[in-house]
Structures are given as structure tokens and as C-alpha cells.
Amino acid sequence: MAVSLSVDYIKDFIRPHEWAAMQPLVTAAHRQLHDGTGAGSDFLGWLTWPADYDREEVARIKAAAARIRDTADVLVVIGIGGSYLGARAVIEFLRSPLYNSLRAGGPEIYFAGNSLSADALSEVLALCEGKRVCLNVISKSGTTTEPAIAFRVLRAYLEKTVGREEAARRIFVTTDRSRGTLKQLADREGYETFVVPDNIGGRYSVLTPVGLLPIAAAGCDIDALLAGAAQAMQALQEPDLTKNDCYRYAAARNILLRKGRAVELMAAYEPRWAMMSEWWKQLYGESEGKDGKGLFPASVIFSTDLHSLGQFVQDGTNLLFETAVLLGPAQREITVAPDADNGDGLNFLAGKTLSEINRKAFQGTVLAHADGGTPTLVLSVDRVCEQELGYLIYFFEKACAVSGYMLGVNPFDQPGVEGYKKNMFALLGKPGYEDRRAALEQRL
């Protein structure tokens, strides 16, 4: 397959017998995952999702997306965490970080309900002004504070501007199959609904309706995305880590963590990857950051940040390893032209494409960072397209699950996320949290 992991540049950092020592742990994790005997096994729906997904629902998603593309100037996607990062990452990767400025056809897409910023929500409202607006609200329960507030505000805005009946045609709800306040509201108002599966956690949900509706609305081919994931599902079943790049990635990061590399720095050489790194941070940070364990996931875009964090990676505290992401050919190539004056001294590059130069920048960087003591794993993606991205998403999801089991955590829960919520509810006077409030206020 056209997604592959190279460990060539960590040879000096991991000895051959270290790989062999990881195989029993990989095999055990593989078993836990495939036999459903590990912690969190209620949340393994993603593992066979590319085979199991509801074809009828995906057809409805495509129809809804086509309707949105035909009738809306703006789509506001309301969600937080896994109900936000995946869709945005895929759209920016496949289309562009400048999607809204560059798009030819299809709606502008804005994301709301992913913070408590009044200004951010006000800006989205301002951008809706005078335009035909659709909403896609994504929340399993309907009661998560951030998206629930944004939906209350945006729904009121839409009903005020186009009336309740027309608003009902423009609101698309992705929520629980049968329970929850958002499902009840959708049924009452007649909103079209899509299902957040019970057995797939938020951070594993990008290939479910959670991600698929906004992605399809941006004009991406969700069938190809799912087909790529199905291909990965088939290809990545081999427990032998020397034959399975996904498990090799899981093993490498566990080895490096155990050597004191506490931070994994994802370094992509294309700006379109930036939000994919954010998606990856949630996937890995939330899956592994528990019980006092886990690699801290961070990210950079090179060569941009070689002129920023590059100094630290080259010569700072030795606590990092890098995972470089290389993408296949540019969609629109640029070749450096010769210049009669050569005032900028660039004529030695004349006739070379930017992509060739970028590749040399990567090679130069990997070697320089190795010399500085920072090892680099290299993940190559041959083409920027739906199919390879679907493969890659599944690759990261499966590697994360196996890596988490090797680390000795439940890769599918997130108990720590409740901490701030409970405190916030108590401080806001939410009924049921009275006991906690006084004790907290004393500490402020």
C-alpha cells in the first residue's frame, strides 16, 4: 500500500534486539484487540466499521450533503473534540486550509461550538448574515456545554431569519440512535438525523456520520475514504511487527518512550497536514495520557517551524522523537525559474520543483536532527486523496489501540475529561453540583 512507515532513521536509537523484545507485547495487544479481551472493549466498533457501516445511511449522508451543496452558502458544523477535529482535519487535508477562500462550488464551512469564546461564536454569526445557512450539530447526548450553547444560539438565529419550518429543513443532527435530548428535539422538529454509533468513541469517529456529513458537504468522496479504511482493515491484521507498519509504529513509540523520549513531535512538510496533527493529538493524547503515563503529542510544520522550534529539536533538551509525515506529489507543482541577475543566488535551484527542494529539506533535516540526538520515524503517503487518507486514519486508530495496550492503559476511556466539567458545573451553579461548589470557591 501507498502508506508506509520507515524506521531507517532510528537505527542508531533502537537496537535490533529491542524490536524482537517488543514482539510478544505486540502479539498480546493484538490479541486483546481482536479478541475483545482488553479494557474498553465496548468501544471497538471502529475496528470493523469499514466493513460494517450502514450503506443506507451513507447514501442518506451523500444525499444530504448534495442538498447542502446545492442550497447553502454556509454550513456551520457544531461540535467539540471528536465531533469537530476529524471533519475539519480531513477537509483541510483533502481540500485546503484555505478551503473557504479557494472553494469552487459548495458552501463555506465554519466550525462552532468548540469553545466558550463569545467572539468566536459572534464571528460565525456575522459570517452567516445575509446567507443561506445550514447547520450540522454533532453531539451524542446533546448536553455537552460548548456545542449545546452554540446550537441554542444558531438555531434561534436560523428560526428567526427563515422561520421554524424552513429551519427544520436546514438542520442536520448527528446524535444517538434513540436516546438523548438532541434526538428527542430532532424527532419533534423533524430534523434529519444520523447516528453516532454506541461502540465508537469520539476520537475514533471521523469515518462515521460524525465526520462523514461535513466531509461530504465539502465535496470529498466519502466512499473512497471508507474504501481506503477497508483496505487498511485487511492489510493491517498481521501480528508480526516486521510485516505490519501499523504495529511497528506502535512498538517504536513505546520503545522510545521507555528510553525517556516523553514527547512525540509530529512534523509534516505540508501545511495542509496541520489539522491532521490536531486530530492525531486527540487520538493519542486522550487514549494514552492517563494513570500518569503516555507520550505527550506535539506538532510542527516544516520547513516553517525549522525557523522556530527547529533550534530546540536540533539542540535543546533531549526529550523528543519525531514522526515525519511526507506527502506524495503536489497537486499543483511549481518549478524554480532561472533569473538573469541571480541576485537572490537561487539559480542553483533553477529547473528544480518545489517538491524536490522540499524533499531535500526533509532529508537534510532528518540527518541533522539525528546528529543532534533526535530520532525520526518517517510515515510516507504516496498521494493526497480520499483513499489513502482513509487508510491512514485507520492506520493511526489501530496503532493507537495497540500502543495503548502495550503501554498498559485503556485506550478507549477518558476519565480525566470529567474533572474540569464537574468543577465548571459546580462553579456555574448547575443543579446537582451544589456540594462541590463551596469547596472550590474557597480555593479560587
Place this chain on the structure above:
Amino acid sequence: MAVSLSVDYIKDFIRPHEWAAMQPLVTAAHRQLHDGTGAGSDFLGWLTWPADYDREEVARIKAAAARIRDTADVLVVIGIGGSYLGARAVIEFLRSPLYNSLRAGGPEIYFAGNSLSADALSEVLALCEGKRVCLNVISKSGTTTEPAIAFRVLRAYLEKTVGREEAARRIFVTTDRSRGTLKQLADREGYETFVVPDNIGGRYSVLTPVGLLPIAAAGCDIDALLAGAAQAMQALQEPDLTKNDCYRYAAARNILLRKGRAVELMAAYEPRWAMMSEWWKQLYGESEGKDGKGLFPASVIFSTDLHSLGQFVQDGTNLLFETAVLLGPAQREITVAPDADNGDGLNFLAGKTLSEINRKAFQGTVLAHADGGTPTLVLSVDRVCEQELGYLIYFFEKACAVSGYMLGVNPFDQPGVEGYKKNMFALLGKPGYEDRRAALEQRL
């Protein structure tokens, strides 16, 4: 002043005598800085810049910005590292991360020459199509690969579309006062030029013409920005760290690093701060990440990333401390309205503003993270405006210099950035790098 640092939430992590123990180190660093006796003292121009800057040049910058605002649909800012991050961060902070979509008057602003991505540069070219375009190229030497390539491409585009003479009126160059290929080209072609000061490094240069021209072109008040910095210059001269928040910040991060907190996580509660964190990462990462030392700077936006990295911060590996950034009142407030059905269960928030709720989220988070073992420094900015931002920029710059001296590094050099460049030049066959090439190619 309306920018202040609170150490209330690290009481359990730093004992009183630890602060006292830092005072002699702070005093020594303060002396090194103000007496010019520390390493890198050729690059202290920023220290008195708010008093020293050339008023005539700032007047020319305002005139050029007014001309750009009057005559251009698009301004492309070409630069990398310190010639990129500061301007973009200030514009997104003062205006919006969605500046291009929301702006009323003034040009769209795009940043180019900060990567080697063919697609990113192609997209900027596509966005220029059919529009009146101005360029601001920012490079001290004119030979830095990334901006030099972008400028070669964009200048050719501009000359092709409007002719060489008109292009010369639309190109603004920020470069060395007298030397270098870019200065020579500008003089030959008659481009208006602004000066990159000799004694201010890239990451300290946002308040020089490097940052000021794009910032002014976005409609921001650069006089107020400089006035805020001047206020900070006066206010932050006190060596007693109990009376100087800037030095307290420098001391706190050194204490926490020495306790094994190797990562500083900047956590802002407003999305408009996101690029300021990137600017801060360069400032601190490049100043301190050397000789195997330094805090690794990372960033999140909360509450967004409480649904992502929040789990890690709450309960993962104990290697972080947080620096929370709180911003004053929203520019456009939103109040939660009551809802007859209360299907989303949010009526307990009715009548509250989003900013109030956001503040409770912050308080709840700080206490939860403290319970989880992660201390938080709190930096408060009373108002989102030029003056306070100017103060804050100077605050961070001075704290960084003092922090670097306390760490025992030269906060003003960046020898590690050369590593990848030399390798890249060798691999690209640049004249003068032949010796290196064969050895590198063998390792690939």
C-alpha cells in the same frame, strides 16, 4: 498595568523559599541584560526599541500601509520565522483568525514563503488571480531559501500581470539597511524599503518594520502597539522579582523546569490567541532550546482542547506545567437565552454571558489540573487592544531574555537552525557545499 501574572495556582508546587533562592539569579540576569554583559549582547536592540525607534520610518510605514489599504485587494507577506510569525500573530489576535473573511475594508492578507510547499504557494497565486496585489517581502539577507523562492515566483507573477514599472510601486521590501542582495535589488528596481535592524534578532523583531508594515496594512494602530511596549519598558525594570511580573514569570519557569517539568503548555481560552502561541514558541524555543537545555514550548486552546489534550494534562505523564492566558471582555458578547423546553438542560445558564461561562471553565480547569498534579501560571490581559498587546510582547521578550540567562544559555543566537540548512544545500548541490554531499547521501 492591565497585564499581570498570578502565581496563586502554583502555591502547592513552589515553596516560598524557592522564590527567594531565585532572586540572586534574577538579579544577575537583569544585570547581564541591562549592562550588556551577557552572551549575545550585540542583539539587545529590542530592549530600548520602544524609545529608540525611528519615528520617520514609522510614519513611512503608516503611509505605505494606507496606500496598500487604498489600492490593493490582496497583500502577500513573504517571510519565514520571525519575519512571519509576529505579524500574523498580531493580526489574528487584534483582528481575528478569520480576518480575511470578516474584514471590512483593507486587503486580504496571505502569508507566503514560509514553507517549501508547492501547493501552499500555488494557492496564494490562485488567490491573487484577477486582484490588485501588493507584496511585502521580509528578509534581512534576501537569500533565505523559502522566502527567496516565493519572492522570485510572486515578483515574476506581478511583473507579468502589471508590468515591471507598476510592480515596483506594489513591492515593499523590509531588509538590511545597506547590504545584501534584496537591498541591492530594491534600490535597482526602486522598491520602497524598510529596515530590519542589525541589533534585533528575527524572533524579537515584531515591533520593528518586520512586523509593523503588515500589521498596519491590516488596519491596526501601530503607534498604540509601540506605546504599549514603551509602557512595559518603563514598568518592567524593577529587579525585585516580587515586584516585577515579567521576572516572576522567568523565575517560575526556571523553577518548574528544575523540578522536571520539561514542557510548558500555553493554554489560552480564546481562539484568537492561537498564533500568538506560535510566536511565543519561536521566541522561547529558539532562545532557550540549546546546549541540551530548555523547556519545550507547546500550546492548546481551551476549552476546545480540554476535549483533546485535556485528558493528558489532567492525568497523563507528569511533565507539564501550564501557562494560562486570560483575555479581557469579549468584543461582542453573547448571553445564553432561556428556552421554554430546556431540552438541552442549559437553562441554568440562562442570563449568563459566554465570557462568564468561559471564566468558570478556566477556574474549574485550573483547580482540576492542580488536583491532577499540573500547576498553572495565569497571565491576564485586561483588554484586547494594541496597547496591551504591545505591553505583552515586550513582557514576553524581556522575560525570555532573563529566563535564558538564568538557564545559562545565550538567548539571542540560534546555531541549531543552520544544521538542516547546510545539509539541504549540500543535497541540492549548492556551490560551496560539495564536500558534505557524498557523506550525507550515503546515509540516506
